[in-house]
Amino acid sequence: MTHAHAPLAVVGGGLAGLIAAATLARGGREVHLFEGSRLGGRGRSEWMGEFAVNLGPHALYVQGLARRALLDLGVSIRGGRPPLSTLGLVEGELHPLPFTPMAAASTPLLTAGERFALARWVAGLALLRPESLRGRSVSQWLAPLAPRVRRVLGALVRVSTYCADLERFDAGAAAAQLQRALHGVLYLDGGWQSLVDGLRSRCEALGVVIHEHAAVRRVEGGLVTTDAGELGVSGAVLAVSPKVAHKLTGHPRLAEALDRATPVRAACLDLVLRGDVDPARRFALGVDRPVYVSEHSSVARFGPPGFTVVHAAVYGGQDVHGGTDPGLLRNELEEAMDLLYGDWRARQVHDRFLPAMTVAHDLPRPGEPRCPGRLAADLWVAGDWVQGEHLLLDAAVESALAAAAGLLARKAVA
Ligand SMILES: Cc1cc2nc3c(=O)[nH]c(=O)nc-3n(C[C@H](O)[C@H](O)[C@H](O)COP(=O)(O)OP(=O)(O)OC[C@H]3O[C@@H](n4cnc5c(N)ncnc54)[C@H](O)[C@@H]3O)c2cc1C
Known part of the structure; x- marks a missing residue:
């Protein structure tokens, strides 16, 4: 990229992009953050009536890198730990x-x-x-x-x-x-939206220029192009999927990464129920099937009292049922709910079915490195598909911090 004293761009306003932007701004750089829709990406929560419910079950690892990075940036983290006692679903029994x-x-x-x-x-x-x-x-x-x-x-x-x-x-x-x-893990008060909101405030306080609903079309030759125009930059972090990163740059490492990527998927059923559920049945995992059901609201607040937020998921999502009929996934989730909470349908206030969520864009496979974060001294990628020691959000944060450190170090040398 050519503009040595120009600002830095972060493309993608999910949690990785927000953390990269805040870290760069804290390092003294002028930063523009471009987000194609609204901030938060897969880490945002959406309103179901009066309840801020995550897009599928989300838990923050207590010992994870993300929690440390968020605390370091001054983002407050409030919530509770789910119970350890877990039921196993085996051949239709608990x-x-x-x-x-x-x-x-x-x-x-x-x-x-x-x-x-x-x-x-x-x-x-x-x-x-x-x-x-x-x-x-x-x-x-x-x-x-x-x-x-x-x-x-x-x-x-x-x-x-x-x-x-x-x-x-x-x-x-x-x-x-x-x-x-x-x-252990934490379920968060207000859902993961609380992290998005905390990071947005931090970015704003540090002077990051946030462009929401501003999809980037191209990152090339020191220019970031959106429908609204061009910005000359001295470096960029692409905190988007490998597919989008490839589309924006055409970089050959990304073509390779995209070709080899093994995404981790899930089908999710997010529910708000009236009343409480049996405390002995708050958490269940399939033993013979890749199923998860957990009640999140006894340890974290998502809305008014007197209601229960339950997340159910099929790990692997469409990969589990051969990839075609979302109805099969929904049936599997409803059967697990029937087994745990027989009367849940009568108590259902809101439901949201997400049959094809991408939990991580790439999985660490034996003997195959994932995509490197550094594509060039002034061009980095960040996300849960980038090579590193961690998984899930922690991987996204690990690569976001590495990208920010790489770009800041460049300034120090220049
Ligand atoms: C169902 C589910 C459950 C999960 N549970 C957990 C969990 O329990 N624990 C955990 O640690 N992790 C979990 N994860 C993973 C975690 O949510 C993600 O790793 C993390 O949110 C990824 O953040 P990101 O910023 O890298 O990517 P994203 O959140 O995908 O953000 C990318 C952003 O880029 C934007 N964008 C795309 N194209 C453009 C463009 N051209 N221009 C500008 N912006 C663009 C998108 O709109 C999006 O906002 C879960 C994920 C899912 C889906």
């Missing part, structure tokens, strides 16, 4: 999942020997070096365990990583995420 000592002692899902093997595996997890597993798949990693222990661990891997494709998922990345998950 049983305790052995994730707490009491449940482990009573669950019929495992024999005494299998419970011991599981407890030993979980105890070993904390001491494991995830790097030692890089290049192997999760399936290979779990292969020595008994099939029923593997099944239970499959549910644990899915809920911690969102990934249902254990054959193509790098065991090192999964192990690192499982270690972080052991420290």
